Structures are given as structure tokens and as C-alpha cells.
Amino acid sequence: MFKKVQFRLTLMCGGITTLILVIMTLGYLYISENNLKDTQFLSFRNNINTVTANLEQQSVIKHEWLSKLEDNGKYMIFLMDNGIPFLFNSRWARADVEELYTEAFAYYENTFSVELVEPALYHSIHLEFTFSSANGEDYFASVITLEKGKNILQMLVLSSLAPMKEQLFNQRLLFLGIISFVLIILWILSYAFTKLLLRPIEENRKNQVQFVASASHELRTPLAVILSCLESFKQAPENKRETFLNIMESESQRMSALIEDMLDLSRSDNHSFSIEKESTELDTLLLNSYEAFEPMAKERNLALTVHLPDTSLPSCRCDKARIEQVAAILLHNAVSYTPAGGSVSLSLQQRKKHFLIIVSDTGIGIPNDEKEKIFHRFYRSEKSRSAKGHFGLGLCIASEIVQAHNGSIRITDTPGGGATFTVCLPLS
CATH class of the missing domain: 3.30.565.10 (Histidine kinase-like ATPase, C-terminal domain)
Incomplete structure (x- = not known):
């Protein structure tokens, strides 16, 4: 019986603790990942602010500056002057890249065109957003629109979210490993602690069983003597009956003393032991x-x-x-x-x-x-x-x-x- 109780207590304690731990972990990961995404997006927006300021100050856009801006593949840049692609874009002259730029511009125009009515009224404007391509890749994107005289320069900047996703994936793997290890230890400790918790109850039950068995044995002996004397008393002559009466009285007193002792212990167990100091x-x-x-x-x-x-x-x-x-x-x-x-x-x-x-x-x-x-x-x-x-x-x-x-x-x-x-x- 105690094995079943221990198993159920372990399931209950371990299950509740596991649920709480998993919920807390998922909550922490959710908050952590959102904070990381927000931080990365804020960093991207700050970089675009810097790029926009540099564009406003430069009369000539140099290839060297654009190459440095791409930062070894961190950013992908596509430039258009009055709707005509820059020569710089030829380095990305691949069908998949051109398709990616086309998708990004289409998404930008379809989604944010309402906000950019009469863009020529602005000296410069830029808008950052998250963009998902047709092949499932996610990007931070920004379109910078800059008016220079009669020319309108547009720059599309894309930053792949693959490195961030890899970081998030590694973080989840790390947490999964930690949580798995903690849960294994938790279940082992739950089993051990429930065993320790049940040990006094198990011992108490054994003591109760032993108590009942011992009390029954102790009561049975004088009771057997009384019954035997009573049977003999019925058949004994008058001059011998007093002997049997004395024996029955002695055994009855013995039983009374035992019962009184048992009542004292029962009162002690129920914390009703009367102590009047x-x-x-x-x-x-x-x-x-x-x-x-x-x-x-x-x-x-x-x-x-x-x-x-x-x-x-x-x-x-x-x-x-x-x-x-x-x-x-x-x-x-x-x-x-x-x-x-x-x-x-x-x-x-x-x-x-x-x-x-x-x-x-x-x-x-x-x-x-x-x-x-x-x-x-x-x-x-x-x-x-x-x-x-x-x-x-x-x-x-x-x-x-x-x-x-x-x-x-x-x-x-x-x-x-x-x-x-x-x-x-x-x-x-």
C-alpha cells in the first residue's frame, strides 16, 4: 500500500513541480526571445538612422562606402535612382536575389504606401519592418527614400534573421538540456523525499498493528483465565468457589490496569493528555x-x-x-x-x-x-x-x-x- 502511495505522491509532487518549472521556463524563453528580437530590431533601426544621415551628407555615393556598409554580408543593399537600379547592384545579379528585392519592394509598397503619400514633401524618410520572403527566409528590412534635387534615391537594406534564429535555437537547446537534467534530479529527489515523508507514517502503522496485536494478546490471557475459572466455578463445591472468585478478581484488576494504561497512551496520541501544573x-x-x-x-x-x-x-x-x-x-x-x-x-x-x-x-x-x-x-x-x-x-x-x-x-x-x-x- 505504501509503495502505491509513494508512487502517487511522487507523480503529484514531480508533476506539479515539472509543470511549474516548464511554464516558468517557457515564459522566460518567450520574454527573452522577444527582448532579443526587439533589441536586434532597435539596433537595425539605429544603423539605418546612421545610414540615412550619411546619405543626406554625401553628394556622391561611393562603392567603397557601400561595400563597407554591407559589413561582410551582414546587410544586403539595393539602390535605385528615380526607379533605375544602380550599377552597384550588379554584384548581386542573380535571379534569386533580384526576386528577393522585388518581393521586398512589393511588400513595402503594398503595405506602407498609405503612409508615404507625396514622399517628395520630405527631405528624407525611412521605414523599418520585418519581411518574410517566398522561400521562408525572414529579414529586417528598411526602405530609405531621399530627395536630392529632382532625383529621388531609394535604398533597400535587408538584414537576414538567420543568425538570430540560430542563436535562439541554441538557447532553446541549452535550456532543454538544463531543464531535462533538472527534471531528472527533481524526480529522483521527489521519489526519495516522499519515501522519507512516508517512513514515519509507515512506522506508525506498524506500531499500531503491533500495538493492537500485543494488546489483544495481553487481554486474551487474563480473559482466558477468567473464562476458565468461571467454568470451574460452576462445577466447584461451595468451599472451593472463593478461590476461583479471587483468581477472577485478580485477573479482572489486571485487565483494568492494562485498559487504563492503554487509555493513557490513547489520550497522549490525541494530544489530550491532561497535565495540570x-x-x-x-x-x-x-x-x-x-x-x-x-x-x-x-x-x-x-x-x-x-x-x-x-x-x-x-x-x-x-x-x-x-x-x-x-x-x-x-x-x-x-x-x-x-x-x-x-x-x-x-x-x-x-x-x-x-x-x-x-x-x-x-x-x-x-x-x-x-x-x-x-x-x-x-x-x-x-x-x-x-x-x-x-x-x-x-x-x-x-x-x-x-x-x-x-x-x-x-x-x-x-x-x-x-x-x-x-x-x-x-x-x-
Whole structure:
């Protein structure tokens, strides 16, 4: 399923980005090419202005000046004096060239004749335009009309657009290469990023599936015991029924505790974890926790000690009930997994702007490769699988509570063996 989602997300992200990039590129090319054409046409018009000014100043038009004006084939020039072609035009005496000049003059007269009524009223006039020949060639063209006495001189100047078109073609090829390369990288990155984006969702789904499976397993065991005891209760004599009732009550309480833990985690997932902060004396809170677990420690032949600072500590802004729950979870785990004859220590320290609640034991310890996993839901170390009443949710709940207080919880090895949990809480 996630492969399909990744493929569709890649198509969507890559497709939208590709469309935007292509539209922007086409827009840029359109503006760039139009600007280039306008610049070239403006340059051509400025050159014609210069040519017109020179024609007005010259009494004799020299072949040398005309040849230099053609600038090695950049311009093609055709001159007529009172409608008679100049001798200079003989150098272009080819049928295709003559046909080109004829087409240009015909286009000029048919298109712009209205603007040139009574041209003799003007000392000189020139008009620039774009012209396409019959063979598909495009040109910048200009017709200069100059009155000199009774003579009317006309000069046709053509500038081929082939070099500009080649420049535009090369520019398009360059952009096509760049865009193709960018799009390849873009699609690769889109695929990689969508995979990264979906990874937390995929992991969350796996955790949900595992959570449901683990919860079902944990609930099935006490439920099976209750059903078995209920069946036995129906057939048991009066003097033995109380035993089955006690077992059913114990398993029901176990199921209730599991369901309550699951509800806590559900509230955390929905960001409805109720945290009501108030000024709390942590030393008093830990002392109460110590007194609550002291009987359980004695019953298991464990030495439970508490270490509090000699000086008074400032109050901590926290949810008193939730922090008591964290302390209870850590102490219950420490007492449950520490063999008889071992010890459990509860201590409180202040470090600058933080409080440290430390629960240390000399129990079975936790391997390094499991230190991060123990805060996952329903995770229990292989060494603790046989411990009844521990569902693998306690440390996860403790971690959620501490994080809701903007604090942190970490685990280290106790010197000589065992595990040490350190809860760090801000002062306020």
C-alpha cells in the first residue's frame, strides 16, 4: 500500500513541480526571445538612422562606402535612382536575389504606401519592418527614400534573421538540456523525499498493528483465565468457589490496569493528555512514593532507600499526580526486576534549572541494544518476559508524561549491575 502511495505522491509532487518549472521556463524563453528580437530590431533601426544621415551628407555615393556598409554580408543593399537600379547592384545579379528585392519592394509598397503619400514633401524618410520572403527566409528590412534635387534615391537594406534564429535555437537547446537534467534530479529527489515523508507514517502503522496485536494478546490471557475459572466455578463445591472468585478478581484488576494504561497512551496520541501544573514539593512527593513501596520491597527482601537533599529545594511546577505516577512506574519496575537481597535507591537532586529524579537498582539490568526499545509500547526485555503484571506500557507512559512536562528520561547502567533511570524536569 505504501509503495502505491509513494508512487502517487511522487507523480503529484514531480508533476506539479515539472509543470511549474516548464511554464516558468517557457515564459522566460518567450520574454527573452522577444527582448532579443526587439533589441536586434532597435539596433537595425539605429544603423539605418546612421545610414540615412550619411546619405543626406554625401553628394556622391561611393562603392567603397557601400561595400563597407554591407559589413561582410551582414546587410544586403539595393539602390535605385528615380526607379533605375544602380550599377552597384550588379554584384548581386542573380535571379534569386533580384526576386528577393522585388518581393521586398512589393511588400513595402503594398503595405506602407498609405503612409508615404507625396514622399517628395520630405527631405528624407525611412521605414523599418520585418519581411518574410517566398522561400521562408525572414529579414529586417528598411526602405530609405531621399530627395536630392529632382532625383529621388531609394535604398533597400535587408538584414537576414538567420543568425538570430540560430542563436535562439541554441538557447532553446541549452535550456532543454538544463531543464531535462533538472527534471531528472527533481524526480529522483521527489521519489526519495516522499519515501522519507512516508517512513514515519509507515512506522506508525506498524506500531499500531503491533500495538493492537500485543494488546489483544495481553487481554486474551487474563480473559482466558477468567473464562476458565468461571467454568470451574460452576462445577466447584461451595468451599472451593472463593478461590476461583479471587483468581477472577485478580485477573479482572489486571485487565483494568492494562485498559487504563492503554487509555493513557490513547489520550497522549490525541494530544489530550491532561497535565495540570501546580507548585509541588518534589522531596515530599518522593518520600510518599518511598513509603508506598517500602512494604513491597520488604516482602521481596530488598533494601529500598531514599536520598533527599539536606537543604530545602524550590518548588517544581508540574502535575503532582502524573509525576507520582512516573515515580511509581520506575519503583515498581525496579522492585519487580531486582532479585532478593538486592537494593533499590530513590534520590532527588537539583542541577541549575532542572530537577533530577533518579531510581537505581541492582537488578537484571538492560542490554545496550534494548535501552532505546524499552520506551516503546508493549516492549519488554527478554529477561523480563516471565514477569506477570507488566505489559510493557509503563515506561512508555512515563516517557509520555515526562515529555509533556518538557523534560527527558534516560537509562544508564548501575555500577556493579542493574539499571538507573534519570528523570530530568525543568524548575518551572
